[in-house]
Amino acid sequence: MREPVILCVSANPGMDRRLRMKSLVVGSINRASSAEGFAGGKAAHVAMAAHALLAKSVWIAFLGGAIGEECVTQMESLGVRVVSMPSSAPTRVNLEIIDDSSQITEILEPGGAPAAGEAQEFLQRCRREIENAGESGLLAISGRLPSGVGADLYVSLIETARANGLPSFIDSSGEALRLSVEAKPQFVKVNRQEAEDMIGKAVQTTPEAVSAAQEIIRRGAASVAITLGSEGLIWVEANDGPVWKAKPPQLQVVSAVGSGDATLAGFARAATQGITGEDAIRIAAACGAANCSAIAPGRIELATVKSLLPQIEVQRL
Numbered sequence: 001m002r003e004p005v006i007l008c009v010s011a012n013p014g015m016d017r018r019l020r021m022k023s024l025v026v027g028s029i030n031r032a033s034s035a036e037g038f039a040g041g042k043a044a045h046v047a048m049a050a051h052a053l054l055a056k057s058v059w060i061a062f063l064g065g066a067i068g069e070e071c072v073t074q075m076e077s078l079g080v081r082v083v084s085m086p087s088s089a090p091t092r093v094n095l096e097i098i099d100d101s102s103q104i105t106e107i108l109e110p111g112g113a114p115a116a117g118e119a120q121e122f123l124q125r126c127r128r129e130i131e132n133a134g135e136s137g138l139l140a141i142s143g144r145l146p147s148g149v150g151a152d153l154y155v156s157l158i159e160t161a162r163a164n165g166l167p168s169f170i171d172s173s174g175e176a177l178r179l180s181v182e183a184k185p186q187f188v189k190v191n192r193q194e195a196e197d198m199i200g201k202a203v204q205t206t207p208e209a210v211s212a213a214q215e216i217i218r219r220g221a222a223s224v225a226i227t228l229g230s231e232g233l234i235w236v237e238a239n240d241g242p243v244w245k246a247k248p249p250q251l252q253v254v255s256a257v258g259s260g261d262a263t264l265a266g267f268a269r270a271a272t273q274g275i276t277g278e279d280a281i282r283i284a285a286a287c288g289a290a291n292c293s294a295i296a297p298g299r300i301e302l303a304t305v306k307s308l309l310p311q312i313e314v315q316r317l
Contacts, residue, residue: 003056004136004272006265007129007166008047009157010061011122012111012146014092015071016040016257016297023099032097038296039074040094042142042171045261045298046268047080049287050140052300053269058083060126062114062146065090078299083129085122088115089146096257096297104255111146119149127160135165140268141180142171142261151175158183167271170221171264173197181220187271188221189264195226209234210243210317225267225281227260227288234317235281243317244281248289248308258297263288265298266305278314285312 016039019032047059059080063071064087071091075082089112097105114122130139139161141154154176158168167186170177173194181188181198195203195212203212203226213224213236225235232247266287270280286308290300 002134002136004138005056005058005133006047006050006268006272007126007133007137007139008043008050008057008059009126009139009141010041010043010059010143011149011153012092012143013039013041013044013061013063013068013071014094014109014111015067016096017093018096018098018255018296020098021100023101024097024103024105036296037070038299039071040258040297042258042261043140044071044075045258046140046142046171046265047075048078048298049262049265049291049300050269051078051080052302053265053287053305054302055265055269055272057081058129060129061085062087062089062111062118062122063091064088064112067091067093083125085118085125087112087118089113096255098255102253104257106257111144113146113148119153123153123156126157130157130160130164130166133164133166136272137166138169138268138272139166140169140171140264142264144173145176151179154180155183158185169264169268169271171260181216184220184222187223187225187267188216189225189227189260189267190216191227191260192229206234206245206317210236225263225284227263229256232285232313233263233281233288235284237277242277244278245315245317246281246285247313248285249311249313251289251292253292254294255297256292258294259288259291261298262291262300278316282309282312282314285314
């Protein structure tokens with residue numbers, strides 16, 4: 001049997017630039033005490049986290065300019081296979097500013113519009129990887145689309161995956177998320193804000209989160225998880241299946257950026273191993289928690305995940 005591969009599609013990757021400073025003062029000169037750059041974007045975080053879980057992961061990404069080249073170098077150094085789609089638009093840089101009070105401010109650049117024909121070539125490269133993955137593989141699509149790319153690109157990938165026997169896992173927002181859900185993916189992971197935006201209702205309590213997940217299932221998804229920050233996550237495993245809630249222990253947090261992506265990687269890895277129910281959500285929650293203390297978004301360590309597994313509080317609702 002072929003080793004399962006997790007294909008991580010990144011239409012809008014970036015370099016995560018982490019700055020540390022005493023405090024952030026708006027309207028003034030701010031000097032950072034340190035600066036680090038990490039290959040990033042949501043799908044990159046998924047690919048790194050899945051690799052840490054000993055999965056065979058592939059990162060398929062639009063990449064442009066020197067920043068794009070640096071992202072390739074970093075991902076390959078971590079053991080992730082990169083399928084690069086050269087883009088005329090330079091890869092964006094996202095700022096994560098951490099002050100001495102541990103408050104985090106994110107400034108996210110928009111993704112540059114690919115040149116004519118690049119989006120279609122990206123789609124074709126993704127399709128080739130899907131066709132080569134075999135039925136034991138899994139497609140993980142994460143993040144927003146860059147400007148100039150049609151919101152139905154993800155739909156095309158979901159349909160290609162279905163035709164080749166691969167499940168599709170989706171983590172996006174806005175119109176791309178709405179269309180992706182209607183295309184009937186196997187799994188959708190969103191955060192509280194993305195769920196609220198999609199259903200047009202507040203998601204403040206656990207019952208509201210469960211109701212939101214069930215509504216997204218009614219719209220087409222087979223299974224839905226909603227991450228709730230430090231409150232953990234809820235998972236409606238199937239339309240007529242069990243509902244789970246997982247809560248991590250209190251942790252010393254370096255940064256929560258990428259924790260939702262690590263959570264998705266945990267669910268994806270569990271799926272490729274045939275793990276379901278309580279064990280699957282426990283793995284996913286442990287991955288999200290492990291990311292909070294990782295050296296960079298997505299760069300979780302297997303030993304940390306294993307140490308957190310027994311500390312995850314799981315309830316069947």
